[in-house]
Amino acid sequence: MCSRACLFLIGAVYLYAQVIVAEDVFTAELTVASNVTLEAHSILEALNNTEMQVNKTTVTLLRSEVVAECLIIGDETSCNCSTGYIWSNPVCYNYNCCRETTCAQNVSDSTPLCIAKVNVRIKGSVTLNSGEIWGSNKETQLIDAFKVLNGFESLNVTGQRNEREFTVADFEAAVSVEVPTPKLQGVVDEAQTNLRATDISVDTVGMVEINSPGKVCYESVPVMKCTFVETNIKMDSNGWNFFGKDGKRLTLNTGTVAKLNSACRYECEFKKGSVRHTASTELSVALLPDVVTLKINPLTVDCSADPNAKVKVTATIPVSTEQFEVSWSYQEVKKPVVSTPVGGNLVYEFHAIISCVNIPAPHTIKVTFKNSEKQEKNATVDVPVIYVGAKFCKEEIDNRVSWPKTPALNTVISDKCAKGRVGYKSRTCTGTLWDDVFSNCVDAELNKVLNAADNFAKGLGATQEMALDIFSGLFNSSTSDTHSNYSTADVIASINVLKSMSKASQFIVLEDGVFPDFVHAASNMLNNTWSGVNTTIVHEMSSKYLQSVEDLENLSRKKRMCVFWHTRENKWSEAGCSAKTIQGNSTVCECDHLTSFAVLMSKSDVSTPDLDMITNVGLGVSVCSLLIFLIVEYLVWSAVVKSNLSHFRHTAIVNIAVFLLLGNCSFLASSFPESLSENWCLVLTICKHLFYLAMFNWMMCMSVMLVHQLIFVFTPLRKRVFMLFSGIVGYVFPIFIVGSSYTYYKYTEKPYYEKKTCWLVFERVLEGSLHAFLLPVGTVILTNLFSMVVVILTLVKSNVPEGSNADDKETAKSILKVVVFLTPVFGLTWIIGFAQLMLEKNTLLHIIAIYSFTILNSFQGLFILITGVFAEQKVREEMIKLIMAKSKGKSESMKNLTSTTYTRDK
Template sequence: MARPAMFLIVAELSNKMFYAEIMVEEGAIQNISNLFTTLQAINITVDNSLLIISQFSITTGLVQIYAPNETICYDSTQQLSCTMNDPSFDSCSWKLTAGNNVYALVNGTEVLVEPSCSLTLLKTSQIWQGTYNCSFSKGFITHTASATLDIALLPENIQILSGPQYPDCSVDEEKSLQVNVTCTIKNSTENYTMSWSFVGTSGGLNSSTNANGFISNSVIVSVQCKSQSDIIVTCQYINRKSQQESANLTLPVIYMGTPVCQANGDWPKAKASTTAQLACIGERVGMRTRPCLSTGSWGIETSPCVNRDLNNILQDTYSLLKGRGSPESIASDIFGRLKNSTNSTVSINTYANINASVTILQNMNNASANDLLASSNNILSISLKNSWTELTSAQSKNSSLSEQYLMSMEGLITKTHINISESLPRCKYANVELVSQAAEKNSSIKVLNASIILPEGIVKAVAFSTLSELLPTNEDTTTNSIILSVTLQNSTLKNDISITFPLINSRPRNYEIDCVYWDFTSSQFSGNGCDWTYTGVNTEAVCTCNHLTSFATLMSKHPISLKFQDEITYVGLGASVCSLTLCLIIEFLVWNTVVKSNISHFRHTALVNISLCLLLADCSFLASSFLSINHSNWCPYLVIIKHYCYLAMFFWMLCLSMMLLHQLMFVFHQLRKKVYLTFSICLGYICPLFIVILTFIAYQNGKENYYYSSETCWLVYEGTLKGSIYAFIFPVLIIVVINFLSMMVVITKLLRPQVSDGSKADEKDITKSILKAVVFLTPIFGVTWILGFFVLTIDLTEGPLAFFINYAFIIVNSFQVRDALLKYFIST
């Protein structure tokens, strides 16, 4: 007798769907099927209304499904397959009905779908239990068959805890403690056979509860304090196929004399060399852990607590990776839920929640653009910065969370169709901005204030304002711009791309900018194919690259160093120190011989003080050059000494110039030794002392990075007219100008001698020798430092000229004392 088959006819009327079932004999199925296959739709008039039949389904009769019909083992490999008599139906698909949910089955980590309509489950578990439907489709006809898979389940996670967590026998070793041990598993349809086993104790009363989707089994065990033996409690679950899963707990009993960590906050008193656990509270899942070290001190807490709604989304994406559900069908739902879950940054401000959110993005292959950007923006909030970096030692071995985020976003933006209108070609949030538009040749596109100039094409660019702070860099550089990912849709880059980045921090003088991109192969920034163009603007960086990817700028943490500058400085200063020492020794030896008048006394007094100040300053300079990190506390004292001694040197030069000027302007007025010594000491030592003291007070009482820099062990230069260095530059500049003006007056006076000066020939010869000293000393001690002013204003990144000026300053300044003294002694 022929078997009846059933047609399911789906009809549409006024946006409403109607269903009708038609029973036909099996022999007529093929003919009716062939008829429906040739039609796009059938119009039927029912009660004067037009029904448009757009879908037909034969649910039985042609498809055979082969699946295990008995209970199968947990964690086993199973195969299902479907066949159909009509070979023209070559399109096969699988679906799983679990409860009220229907999932499309695709290739994943636990599912293999073959074109021959066979399905292989690589690892049977709870998510694969349900009714499997295979469907063959052609045109508007779909033939289906179904089978139910019964899996003998096992708990995927058994949580075993004791209460109290640390039974305390340290007070009275004669007493007996009653400890409640609980095993908790997720609720399931499997009727487990549950049992307890004990080592070192025996079990008492046991109980079972079922609440909030979890089954908890508890038992009371007795702890005899004086026995001090290990107590091990094991709970075991056995399924219908006699498979078993167990968990055991060694009770961490605190005996008398046992090292402990004292109670701290909500952490209980704990036994040393163990790890304490606390359940996450509120709407968060997971267990907090904190090690109690062997020293009796608490270690760092690890808190993998994840918001329950985020955890549910995460588990859904894990199921998606396994093959249960297609990305196209659930992407919108996943990202919609993720957007809602991340709307409040206060509720997700932990590393665990950030990690879960990034993992969700990483697991998805397709998405809705608005929800994707909204949820991506939320987890980049500044308030979550610390949560991104809360890495444990185990987590730090893996690729960084920020790199995973960037990789996921790049893939999602590239693969996802972005629905942005032509009138509003951008989707902007506080931390993420996406631009997708057609660009003309060499036109400029702005994304988060960064400008992009590239050849014509459809440009898709996404910028991340805070991600640069999260991506790791090497020890010598730091990110100084947004992260900008640029792609061309359906085309390749033929010419270089130019990007102008606004810098987060202005570039200091002599600091290089590196234009880089993120290399996912090496998990670090790379500069291959990208160059920085110097423009003189310190608030932006112009980068030119020959490829497209995620770009950024890195700024060096240290200024450009000149080769051999230290060696030249040490040699020059060493020669200067030796020359100054020799000068002072010679002055001491010939003092009584050469000092025969007041003016000669003043000349040699000034030279001795200039030499002495410069000797102390150079020695301090050399000492600061050899300071190690361990002795960096000497740096502020050496800066004060250098600041004071260099200023005193110039002020004594000013004394020399002023006395020379006075001597030639007032020929018949000779200053007494006491007067000019008092004047010189006040001008040469008191004035620079006041300048140093006022500068020290004005710059946060000598605070580091205000008055001095520990890196250079010298005064701070912050920019034009900014920094304590100007408390040295301005006095020196004024003195140099006054010295030159004095020389001009003196030279003019000497070129027009008066008759009355004839009686003072000897004095005039001495005056000329003073002039020689000033003429030789002022250009060397003055012009050299003017060259140093140019060093402060010229950037080493500008090119060869900057290097020439810097080397000239180093060489001339290092050897200035030796040259000055040589010329002076030769002239005398």
């Protein structure tokens, strides 16, 4: 008798209302044990279109197929994966059944058993020790090392090269499964030992999934996401790389956002040891030209000589893959223009007839580039016009540069720079005289350094090596040319380099090695004479130079500051915060400031160090006081509870004390929200919400009982009625309010609590979970306030007929006693909390309200102890009796002991 175990791979897709807006794909394995007469396709047909519940969602099985089959005859087993599948890594490394071989072990219970083939490529390089030579035996050793990987298909050495005294061999390998990183690292380590290599590094492609958008706009900020298949492995590092047009890989610094202005290849990486997992994608960008160079010929138009003068306009941009729609316009006239490729550029030429009508505005010619996403980029050039009778500067040749006849108050620009320099020269006509020539011709090598610094500030290639190259290039350029006519342009470019690097240093750590060249370059810039420009430009250069040097930060030498946001002063504060551990760029801070008690009735956290201290001391005293109060109540209960009225009163006040004690303990437990997990923060928020509401509801039970006793003197409240009423109001109502509010905010996906305070959320008036606390508490306080007024009026009314001064004093004393005794147990001090909600934040009254609320209510447990024990005559007398009885018992014991001893001596 033989049996057969078939493993089916089931794919289920959940469709929303038959519209494929989003889908969740589930993959599962099903093992079926059958005899040889049961065919697999019958099972597959039975599974198709079957529905089941997954995570409370109905899914439909759309596809199923046999992935493995095991034939078991007695003690012999023969298992095979179906075509397109391969043994999983656990099966390979635990049972030595790898690749597509038949497995002679019973592995049918392994999960997963067979997995779909994937294409994983491994590219690496082996650097041999000095003196080692690469040969066929080395290649064989390398292949043997990688053969142990599951799904191994091939390994080829693609080339050899020499780097200094070391021989480096590049290789490529292919496997058909995703390789576990620890396993691959182990293979690399073993190969490095066997080959006596200095280093072996490998890159994989196929284990990282990269998602990128379709075509995006120029200078947009699209989101690209990379997902690594091994979620349980902690990687050493991860990041992004950018491949320029020259194929050179540049690092995108972590934490920067690069505006995209070119269609390039982006790579993400996850690195662990010598293994780097990568994925790359080409990002399609609707381009616009980065730089548009406009030239006009002639440089000026002389209307006094030719009223119908033309200018030839040339717009030049680098060659682009984007098909631009290009047009030019002058004085509301717009015309298209086509390009002509010249070398590595696209050149657009056209002629414009310049109007000789004298107008105050400049004669501006605009060239517009429009891409496939309808984005536009404009470039403009002003054409100086000499009107009839207007002042002008005569044509002049200076230092082999021709400056044409130019109207007054206009500047002419020439691109004639000396060899080895790039940029332009400009000259302004003032009245009828020429100003000095301003040269912005920058050394070509320094211009490369400037471009590299701009890219560094954008996060492209922002590495320590690149920073060192930039400052080294800046230092070399600052010592290469000291000619005064040209040094000013170099100084301006050098200042711009420093400005870019100072901007980058705000978020990129610059190590000590880069600063010697920086200091020397900054010093050399001051050795040259800043001449050839006007005073305004010199002052501007001086300001930029100082700011750039002062703003350049060495983050590795920064003192780490641990602070919290001081809500009352609206600034960061160091009070109570300190740095505990510092590792690299990471700092762990600990702050000992607590969440203030006033947050219970505030729109946001109002904690300050003083309020934290008051809260901490007050709640500690209250907890101790409430414990003492409950112990006293337990000791005197049978002696003081002798009527329904006393039973009602003591039952209510004991429940008030219990729930206040639990609420205060929950508040103390959540005083450090940053150290609590999400779940614990939620639990403590619910506890505070429930316990404080229950406390207030029992306060209302007590006040209702008191009012009933005063109004219905001859109709006493029955015990059963009070206990039923109190049970519903004191227990059921708080549970219902808290449960319904939590359920509502959970299913509406609105926040029920705030993590930074572990308390309810206030959004605006009548919005936010805090109202599930404020409204019930407000109702109770108003009810209790009404009850107190009734008690006071009753006392006043009962003493009116007497009319003597002595009786008035007694009445006043009685009223004062009522207010003092009932305020803590009625929770009337919480009225101040509503005042702080209505007052404008950070005003004097608001600060007074916050401190008053914190002091009175954090010490509420102490007030209950005072009014419920020391000010309660019966309780006080019973406690004295208990103490005296205990003292008397000890005295009698000592007396009996003395008498017995005397008799024996006698």
